[in-house]
Amino acid sequence: MAAPVLPASRRDDYLALYDSFQWHIPEHFNLAQACCGRWARDPASADRVAVHTEHEDGRRASYSYAHIQAEADRLSRALRALGVARGDRVGIVMPQRIETVIAHMAVYQLGAIAMPLSMLFGPEALAYRFQHSEACVAIADESAIDNVLAARGECPALATVIGVGAAVGRAEHDWDAMLAAELPAFTAVRTKADEAAVLIYTSGTTGPPKGALLPHRALIGNLPGFVCSQNWFPQADDVFWSPADWAWTGGLWDALMPALYFGKPIVGYQGRFSAQVAFALLERYRVTNTFLFPTALKQMMKACPAPRERYQLHLRALMSAGEAVGETVFDWCREALGVVVNEMFGQTEINYIVGNCAAQNDDGRLGWPARPGSMGRPYPGHRLAVIDEEGNPCAPGEDGEIAVCGTDRHGHPDPVFFLGYWRNEQATAGKYVERDGLRWCRTGDLARVDHDGYLWYQGRADDVFKSSGYRIGPSEIESCLLRHPAVSNCAVVPSPDPERGAVIKAFIVLVPSVARSAQADAALVAELQQHVRGQLAPYEYPKAIEFIEQLPMTTTGKIQRRVLREMEATRGAAARR
Structure with missing residues (x-):
């Protein structure tokens, strides 16, 4: 099986970027150290704002890398005292608040596995995930504490619940008291890049939800796509915001972690999404880069057809994923927001693999132009094909299933891949097909590829x-x-x-x-x-x-x-x- 043939083009630098890119994956890599620790230890960046938070009731705050690291050190010590060990699963059931960031960093540097869960999950959904993963600790705020406690009775392994914010006093351990009792000093575990870091459960549209186990190195696999889709991120004065829930791949891997990896501030908003809120946040924080779902863009387009007449916007890059944007929304983004939307495609298991890069950087690299309705081309480092039901490559213009090769064009392992489904070897094996000595991962998503190598999304197979x-x-x-x-x-x-x-x-x-x-x-x-x-x-x-x-x-x-x-x-x- 071969990847789509991508012809030479004088209109952009895609081929040069794609052909020259090579992965360099260190043996040891830790998300907390890469996204917070190294910035906090450097005097030049320790006091730099990492996260702005805003609550729908008007409360606002800003937090530095040094603050997040100190609090993460305290929490790591507290979790270790509770018996959390390397490889243990810790549920994090909170919205976009600073404690969510701290919890992730604390779990990663402890060598444990973070299991982000949506605050919208009810007791049954939470119980299934807690029980299936055998999570030993859950951290929840007022948005989820009732459902966490209701689910706990069915989860014998869930030994501890930690209450945050207005949930203090509702569980046996209070966040503030726990952290106040610990010193802000912790020696991080030296994790391998291939070691498990995150467990995210898929939506379960074709059966019970499956837990996708992601290694620390998966963030490295995301970075080329993030950099390209955000028009050569980072640049001076970049500020990121996305309404995507940090409990999901889109919020965690496509917004929070890569923004922090590059040392740039991200805005976390705790409240319901609306078009008015979105435009206000974009203006107030001078947001330059964002990830907005097509659903959000549609709401914004209908609510405010001409936003630049009412708001001072500073957007220079916009990525969208989850559904096809469509020409209507694409045109509105270009005309009304002043940015060309870079569509992207990825999955929890293999994220940020296809997309666009519709801008030129300071070095004169052109990226490649976004085509209305197209999900883009394979990002550098990822080898893709559109295949038929037998696993054979489809001709340009024919519909088939998107498949991703386990190695890049140079034969090196692609770090973006998940480790497998949690305790479900059969489902993991069913995700792959072997052909011509190569291992390809089926996505279940349909597309067609054109003669220039652009993919056009045709929907889920079902x-x-x-x-x-x-x-x-x-x-x-x-x-x-x-x-x-x-x-x-x-x-x-x-x-x-x-x-x-x-x-x-x-x-x-x-x-x-x-x-x-x-x-x-x-x-x-x-x-x-x-x-x-x-x-x-x-x-x-x-x-x-x-x-x-x-x-x-x-x-x-x-x-x-x-x-x-x-x-x-x-x-x-x-x-x-």
Whole structure:
């Protein structure tokens, strides 16, 4: 199996960057030392702001690398006193607050494994993850303490819960008291780069959630993509912000850790996302670099079509991932925000592997131009192919599954890969395919590659369906619908049909200003169908449209089309009875 053929181009420096890049992975590497310790020990950077925090109630604070390191040292000592040892799992169930950063650094330098968990998880979801991972400690604030304590009874290994913030007094150990009793001095464990550092559970869309075990070196594997997608990060005065939850890959690996690795400040906001909040944060902290999900960009676009008329923005780079951005949002980012959005693709298991770099740096490197609707090219250091069901490379223009090779083009191991699924060897083995002496990791995501090596996302393998013999991918139809001024968000799924097998159905969230009545709705359905008919192939317009208050979403901002498909399947079965 070969990677896509990438032709020479005089328009950018992609080939030179891709061909010349080589990995240099040290034997020993520790996330805490790389992202905090080395900055805190250097007098020139010790007092530099690492994290700005803001609460939705108006509280704000800024914290230096030296402060974070001192508090992490105290917490490492306290955790060790509780019996936490190298390789033990520690649950961190908190939002974007400074204690979350401190907890991660303390766990990493202890040689333990951080298990970030969303504060949105209920008791059942938490209990499954605590029990499956056999976590021995959980750290939670007021946003999650009730659910953590409710889940604890089913988790015999969970010996200790630590309360943070307003959760102080709710658990047997209080964060402030524990840290106050310890000295700010700790000798970090010397971890190998291949040693486990993070355990993140996937969303479980095709079964129970799986725990992806990530090594310290995975951050190194992320860095080329981060640097490129953020238009040659870091530069002077760079400030990063993203609403992506630090409990997920997007927030932890694509925002928090790489920003700190490069010694640049990141903004953490504790509160609900809204377009108004996003623009206010961008302006207040003079944010230069951000990662925004397409869902967030859609909200911002609809709420404030011309933001630079109201806000002083300083953006120079914008990365987006999780869903296809689509031409409508792409054009708005370029025209209204003044930046070309760099789409990126990655997974928890193998993150930051494909994307764009639409800017020139001070040395004159051009990167490579972003193409509207394309997820980009393989980042330097990563070898990709689009393959068919038998594992053979697809020709340009043909849909297939994205696969990532375990080694780069020079034959060196790619450090971005996860170690495997926690206590699930069968699932780990099923993720890979061997061909021509190389090991390729299947992503389950579909794309097509063009003659210039750009990949065009076609959705999850289980999102694609057939209608009247035509293969239908939802992203292009959704992007078309989104260009209609009445549409705030949408999702396309198959709806069972006795004659065609399935018809295209669109679930649509309307903008609040749209007037609703039976007659108006019927007219709008016809208008939306004609809108798609006029721009896409005749077989791609939605035969059925349903207006919905909100779409089912994952906590990482992805549309749960599976939920809508299952609802349609249930309705179809009931209609046949």
